[in-house]
Amino acid sequence: MKDVASAAGVALKTVSRVVNGEPGVRPATADRVRAAIDRLGYSRNESARVLRRGRTSTVGLVIEDVADPFYAGLGRAVESVAAAHDCLLLSASSSEDPARERELVRAFCARRVDGLIVVPAGADHSYLRPELDAGTPAVFVDRPPGPGLDVDTVLADNAGGAALATRHLLAHGHRRIAFLGDQPTIFTAARRLHGYRAALGRLYDERLVSMRAPTLDSVREALDRMLALDRPPTALFTGNGRLTVTALRVLAGRPAALVGFDDFELADLLRPAVTVVAQDPARMGRVAAELLFRRLSGDDGPAEHPVLPVALVLRGSGELPP
């Protein structure tokens, strides 16, 4: 900027005024400055600006995996809202590792992001206290923060969706409904198990439940075990998109009564097409981002906890008889 100033024969401050579109610069002077800017290929140093002004126009997003379709859709929505507020997005994957999550949040805060959107992996978020107190708002998405921290949190109706799926299978005559969920330490997995169990009532049988990371082997093993029971399951409820796909792969085309939590591309083209409880990741991201930007524009009301609805999408696999 100094160079631009001397090239244009004006003071530093005048260049600053032109760059920021501040009034009080004669058009002729402004043109001279702009010409010098173009000639030198100058671009404002945002770090210095941040240092002076305190706002980075950047928000941080910590999700489990930027390549997972669910989180990618969520991230895209956050990006759109951020763009509408002239903000950029720092995004990173925690890989379901609490230490990494914390490290990322720390790195984001050191870069002075204006706000944070977090899909938490860990169960303790007390490390966020100083940042929150310092005025960096955070919004949790998909999963709540650990105990002792009351911040904005956007969740889906996990238990309700699971109950919906389970009742749907019950309504189609199934009495032995298996549940494949992710590890119970994951909030959504636990909530969905809860909804499933509540809907089943006394039909609940823990032998029909498996809560493990969604690998091909773990799913195969669980299904083999269940199918070998005296009274094997006649239907399957899978607890997230990854598990649904993995289960379909293990079933290898054998049609089975199945409802999955989370929609996924091509669910409609499989045969039978797959009935799912659909969340709307884009909406979730949008709601969270809008909440964050409301906080950034000064709203300091009590923490909000919106719960987004889910929808049962009938496609065939969930309507098969026992």
Added chain:
Amino acid sequence: MKDVASAAGVALKTVSRVVNGEPGVRPATADRVRAAIDRLGYSRNESARVLRRGRTSTVGLVIEDVADPFYAGLGRAVESVAAAHDCLLLSASSSEDPARERELVRAFCARRVDGLIVVPAGADHSYLRPELDAGTPAVFVDRPPGPGLDVDTVLADNAGGAALATRHLLAHGHRRIAFLGDQPTIFTAARRLHGYRAALGRLYDERLVSMRAPTLDSVREALDRMLALDRPPTALFTGNGRLTVTALRVLAGRPAALVGFDDFELADLLRPAVTVVAQDPARMGRVAAELLFRRLSGDDGPAEHPVLPVALVLRGSGELPP
């Protein structure tokens, strides 16, 4: 930091030394400083640090859409490499809009990213000249920069892959092979058309080619038109993942001889399973990021232009007879 210094009863610079792990501080003093840091919840202001040191430990990634599985996989790989270099990733979607692309690059550069990875949407990248001259390296991925700019570029073997797919269908007896490609202004679409055409030789018939954005309507219309020809196509080659999925949806389960460019999840579970020319988006992202970090660590050799191989994955749909 000033507060920490006075809280610990030391000078500013001593705190700086502790924070940066510089030698020359007595352990007892360092402990006192660290205690003060914890007590005050202090975290270093990265903007100020950047201002002083010149490096942000942040790289920028401009892709077409962070939610597209192909680019999401690419982005994830870039993130991994960046993380290995203790860098964060600013990522954004250009939505195939040259103006937006340029705006994003500008915003990234203003924030003084250490380097850029760009999947270009536009055809003119002369606006990058000042940044490159200023020492911000850029790597282009998936598509080359506009003319007049010779920078590192990582491409896939688009023409080769298209030829491979086309010859595969030819080898299975097809003589009328249709091609659905994206808009010809998109580099990869043009290259794939080129490979398809070269492989067909005199069998090429422009009535069997459609190059349009992959909407349901445009694909339906193109297929209807082609199937109404005197000598309709007996096989279909789709020019990217989105088109493949859209075409499958239009075909609605009617089996058709089909090879798609780009692999996609569940391609193996459809019936017939879908034969594809698979790129490796993760590898592409990794190669690009590694190239970028080599530049960042001082390698200023001539621009490199690696071309990544593609692989034909036989699954059934490409082996159907006419």
Added chain:
DNA sequence: ACAGTGGTTGACAACGTTGTCCGGCACTGC
């Protein structure tokens, strides 16, 4: 002719950090 006015412009400090350099202190060897 002169104070008053409004529109431009510029000098300077400050943001929080790090690099440079210098001062003080304890300890060593004479």
Added chain:
DNA sequence: GCAGTGCCGGACAACGTTGTCAACCACTGT
């Protein structure tokens, strides 16, 4: 006791920007 030698700690400037405030200029109205 005294210079020499490390080691530790601190003062200060600088990075590039913006907010504050004051100075300047050309008019205007009296």
